[in-house]
Amino acid sequence: MTAVLTGPQRATRRRRTLLVLGVLTLAVVAAYLTVDVTGSWGYALQQRGRRLAAMAVVAVAVAVSTVLFQTVTNNRILTPEIMGFDRLFVLIQTVGVFVLGAATVTTTDPRLRFAVEVVVLIGFGAVLYRSLFGRTERDVYVLVLLGVVLGSTFTSLTLLVSRLIDPNEFLTLQDLLFASFTSVDRQMLALSAVLVALVTLGVWRLLPRLDVVALGRDTAVGLGVEHRRVVDRALLAVAVLVAVATALVGPITFLGLLVANLARQLLGTHRHAWVLPGAALLAVLALAGGQLVLEQLFGFNSSLSVMVNFVGGIVFIALLIREPRQ
Template identity: 80%
Template sequence: MAAVRTAPERATRRRRTLVVLGAVTAAAVAAFLTVGVTGAWDYALEMRGRRLAAMAVVAVAVALSTVLFQTVTNNRILTPEIMGFDRLFVLVQTAGVFLLGSSTLASADPRLRFAVDTVALVAFAAVLYRSLFSRTERDVYVLVLLGVVLGTVFTSLTLLVSRLIDPNEFLTLQDLLFASFTSVDQGLLGLTAVVVGVVAVGVWRHIPLLDVVALGRDTAVGLGVEHRRVVDRVLLVVAVLVAVSTALVGPITFLGLLVANLARQLLGTHRHAWVLPGAALLALLALAGGQTVLEQVLGLNSSLSIVVGLVGGIVFIALLVREPRQ
């Protein structure tokens, strides 16, 4: 029979886990920056550094949004993507190519495209939240179900519009639908980093409150927490994080599901003070390390989001199979 660890021993173990995870992530970052450089180092480091900065911003946004969404829904197999955010993004890009043409869309001001994508996603979330929320706990699950339905509607509309697009322009559209870190605008990257940083600081200041909310609505209310108000704010934060990260690089389905659940598994806790940094480090490790392996080891130019989606889908099915047994 294994000995029961005391609270200080568990904290020490989690701290060591984060340190090791940080070291592995730093090694992956160093490999991404240096492996395979053949030309001028200044140019290579500048280009890869920009891609790495985008990966770091997206990693934090994805980790925060997924962990927070699972906190308010009290379900570890749900992610913000299930609300239909990524499918709405795909619909917006498809409609843009259909109405304006691929050449016009490609030459448009990146700041304008970023603003349109962000406003569309945040507005969708705001309308969805405000139209559904009342004072019952069940509303969170109604919200998720409606998100699934709307996601299906968005997919159907996307398929309809894509059939009307010229085949040559459809090829250009495909490049817009997969997450890419190679052509990130530097100004938009800085803006997104500021937004994600401000949100992350705000979330960190309310970690004890989030730990209480994670215990469930009845327990949180019994402890004096305004559960509905907290849930409203958290869902708005999730919408902002998903919107800015998706508008910056495109959708990365299942990445949040992977890192959130793996962080809890490695750290052996649901407390946000440990899970949030652990999930962020794992997300950056997956992006930087995965891109390095994909490009330098396998010699492929495929989008990393395709691989993440495949692995994440398998993990999602595994979680669905295991969930009733836990």
């Protein structure tokens, strides 16, 4: 067994880990912006800068939403994406185009469109939470299975609806759905950045109470935390953040799982004030680093979400296998 560290020693180690993560992230960001620039620097920096900004927004949204979701559901395996949140978002958009027509959807103020989508997601989150994560402890395998079923149901419904859509309208839909970091709309990016910043700031005040909520409902109530209220707010934040991330780049199912668990592992704590920045830095690192490798080594011939899901999927399976021993 390794030597037992005291509290202050652990704190020093945490600080150092976070610092190293920060430096690494800066290095990758700098590399992403500057490696292999041919032609106009101004143009390259502008293009890459925008992509990087999109990645940072998505990284923070995914990291924060996953950590919060895992805290209020008291587990380390399920994420909003695994429970089907992001695919529901895709379904909402598809149904929107089907019912209202592409012209209506694309000419609607993106803020209004986004608000409607978020409201549906919040409803889904509330129903999911009340029916599944209520008082009784559920077997995590049942929940994973349910997530898989929900996810594939949403995907199938999306497919069904998109078959019914007029081919021309379908093209518009694809533009909406298959966004990637290379084609992020500037207006959407600004809106997303503001939303993520606001939500993250709002969440910051909840952090000490979230630390207690992570101990389980009964313990949290016993310690005087208004459990229901904190959970409601956290789920609200999760719904907005998942919507932002999915709207920007589409589903990256396992990114959140990867960074949330890695952050807890590296920092050796579950305290949100540490885990949230750690997970966000790791997410930027994964996205920017992955995109760098993708662009330089594979010449854009692969998709970043495929890579992230490959690594994240392995971590997910490893966590599932290890879980019974906890």
